Structure formats: C-alpha cells, structure tokens
Amino acid sequence: MMFPYYLQGDDEVHGEFPFTLKIHHLDTHIPAHVHQFIEFTYVIQGSGVEIIDGVSKELVPGTFSLLFPHQVHEIGIEPGEELFLYVGAIGLKAFFGGDTLFDLHRLLRGAEFDSNTTYRLDEETAAEVKRLFEQMYAEYQEEQPWNREMFIAKLVQVFVLFNRFRQRHLAPDDANLKAVALSKGMREIISYVYLHFKEDITLEMLAKKFNYSVSYISATFKQLAGENYYSILERIRIAHACNLLVSTSLKITDVAYEAGFKSYSTFARVFQSRMNMSPTMYRKNKGIAL
Structure with a gap:
C-alpha cells in the first residue's frame, strides 16, 4: 500500500473511534505534507530519511516519530531502497478530549513543540514498542469483543514508553519549563x-x-x-x-x-x-x- 502525497485522513479519524493503524510500504520519495490529526510511526524494516521542518533524521528499524498538525514533513527513499513502517493516526478530538483514563495530550504534553520528535529507541524499548504495535495491529484488524479498548490500552503503553524515553533525552530545565507552562x-x-x-x-x-x-x-x-x-x-x-x-x-x-x-x-x-x-x-x- 503506497503512502499518498497528502493524507486528509481516513474517515475513521473523524468518526466514533478516531484512531487508525496501518502498515505502509514506501519505495519512493514522499513530498512535504502535513495532516489535520496526530500521526505516529514506527519503522519495521528498511531505511530512509525523514525531514521535519527542515531537520533531517535517519529512519531505521526502531525509529519512532510523533507528528503534529503544525509540522511539515517529508520522507526520502534512496533508489532501490524500501521502507516498511507502522503508521497510526489520532483525531484531534480524541487527542484533546480530556478523558480521565486516556488523556493522550496530558501524557504527551510539550512534545508538540520539541525541536526533535523522531527518536531512535534503545534496543529494549524498541522491542517492547514493536511487540505492542503488533498486538495493536491485530486488534485493529480483527473484530473481537473489547478490541477498541484493547487497542487504546496498548496505544497508551506505547506512548508511556515513548514519553519515558523522550524525558530521558530532554534537558531537565527544558522539560520542567514545558511542564509548568502547559499546566497553566x-x-x-x-x-x-x-x-x-x-x-x-x-x-x-x-x-x-x-x-x-x-x-x-x-x-x-x-x-x-x-x-x-x-x-x-x-x-x-x-x-x-x-x-x-x-x-x-x-x-x-x-x-x-x-x-x-x-x-x-x-x-x-x-x-x-x-x-x-x-x-x-x-x-x-x-x-x-x-
């Protein structure tokens, strides 16, 4: 399935369950674009380069990216190379919904203004995140009782792991300033x-x-x-x-x-x-x- 040049977003992102998760196979350059939703990606196989607001980051297995509506990004693929990655979307209503159990914005507060939102996860974190994505993908594809709840629960686990990794790589003063600002x-x-x-x-x-x-x-x-x-x-x-x-x-x-x-x-x-x-x-x- 080729990644389109522009993602308006699947209908689900604007519907009752505003979440999607798919596997994309890329073998050509993806021009600069943005989305009116939150996008998260995890590289499974292959290599490429992601450019977010002019900053380039290498995409290799274990790379996790979080993209917000104000971020212009593109992906470069060298001739003959391929890139396989999980691509998920969260509708803005869900992201800012304020649900007391699944408050995604509270969990990721401040990340939308980080200078870097693409991270090469360490081996242990990457293995755990990959396992969760595999389980989320299965829940998203199959019709089983409580599959939506299971999907969200595992998504929250992914973001908890990401946020812990992110916090370890932020300057302490920067992290504290952002937390204080967003709490007000x-x-x-x-x-x-x-x-x-x-x-x-x-x-x-x-x-x-x-x-x-x-x-x-x-x-x-x-x-x-x-x-x-x-x-x-x-x-x-x-x-x-x-x-x-x-x-x-x-x-x-x-x-x-x-x-x-x-x-x-x-x-x-x-x-x-x-x-x-x-x-x-x-x-x-x-x-x-x-």
Whole structure:
C-alpha cells in the first residue's frame, strides 16, 4: 500500500473511534505534507530519511516519530531502497478530549513543540514498542469483543514508553519549563489554535477567551516553541496551504483565504519566505495537473 502525497485522513479519524493503524510500504520519495490529526510511526524494516521542518533524521528499524498538525514533513527513499513502517493516526478530538483514563495530550504534553520528535529507541524499548504495535495491529484488524479498548490500552503503553524515553533525552530545565507552562492552561489554548487556525485568532482574542494576559500567552508560546505566537500560527496556515496546493485544484487565491490569510499578497509573501518558492511553483513541483 503506497503512502499518498497528502493524507486528509481516513474517515475513521473523524468518526466514533478516531484512531487508525496501518502498515505502509514506501519505495519512493514522499513530498512535504502535513495532516489535520496526530500521526505516529514506527519503522519495521528498511531505511530512509525523514525531514521535519527542515531537520533531517535517519529512519531505521526502531525509529519512532510523533507528528503534529503544525509540522511539515517529508520522507526520502534512496533508489532501490524500501521502507516498511507502522503508521497510526489520532483525531484531534480524541487527542484533546480530556478523558480521565486516556488523556493522550496530558501524557504527551510539550512534545508538540520539541525541536526533535523522531527518536531512535534503545534496543529494549524498541522491542517492547514493536511487540505492542503488533498486538495493536491485530486488534485493529480483527473484530473481537473489547478490541477498541484493547487497542487504546496498548496505544497508551506505547506512548508511556515513548514519553519515558523522550524525558530521558530532554534537558531537565527544558522539560520542567514545558511542564509548568502547559499546566497553566496552555493545552486548551494550543488545542483551540489547532482547530481554529483559519479564523482571525489574535493574542487579544485568546487572552479574553481563556482569561490570561496577552503577555503571558505570548511569552509561553515563545518559551515552548522558540517562536512567537504569530509565527506558529503562520506555520500552521502555510502547512494547510501546502496540503491544499497538492491535493486540490482550488485557485491559489482561494487557497490563501481557505488557509486563514486575509489577503493574497500577505499569503504570497509569507509562503515565499517559509517555503523558498512561490505557491505556483510549489504546486507545479508537486505535479498537480489542473
């Protein structure tokens, strides 16, 4: 099964059980893209290179990646090489749902703004994660009583193992700063931005809606992401525009407004700055026939 250039997401991601898990076989380059869901991958066999927001990481067996909606990523496969990996998706509603037992965002809080979300797991952790993925895949494929509950329980185990590994590789001060920031209401704000990025969501509007000061929200985004709030919002909007350019035949002016920009001129300027090419050239390079 070939990985498509753009994943709108299977219907399940937006349905009653917003989770998927599949095995993908890649043997060609996957162009830059994003998703409107959380994606996690685990390499089973083969090799490749994953580029997330311009940072390259080697993909080999035992590599685990966690990808968020604001992250533009692509996968490079050398001629003659192949890559087999588990690819899972979590709908945003499930991720931010706040379930007291399966609060996935609480478990992974802060990871969405890590400079690196691709990890080469140690041998022991990789073996345990692989075993869990095998069991999850079986539960996802078969219709058995309580298979959904078993799937989620094992998914939580995977993320616990990942989070423990991640915490061991974070600088202590960085980890503590992120934990404190996200414990002060930022999870709700981040969730809102992910889900409403097309709207005119200013810092002033967020401050009023969530009862925090503008300076607090601004400083916390800077602390978490190393960028200011409007830069993060631009990143999410441009990522969505990239999706639309390669997956639809919308006019480029319509793409600009659909991605949340108020004017085409602003969109064109920001796109050129972030992608080092015009929207027209980006669409042409990705092979869209209009």
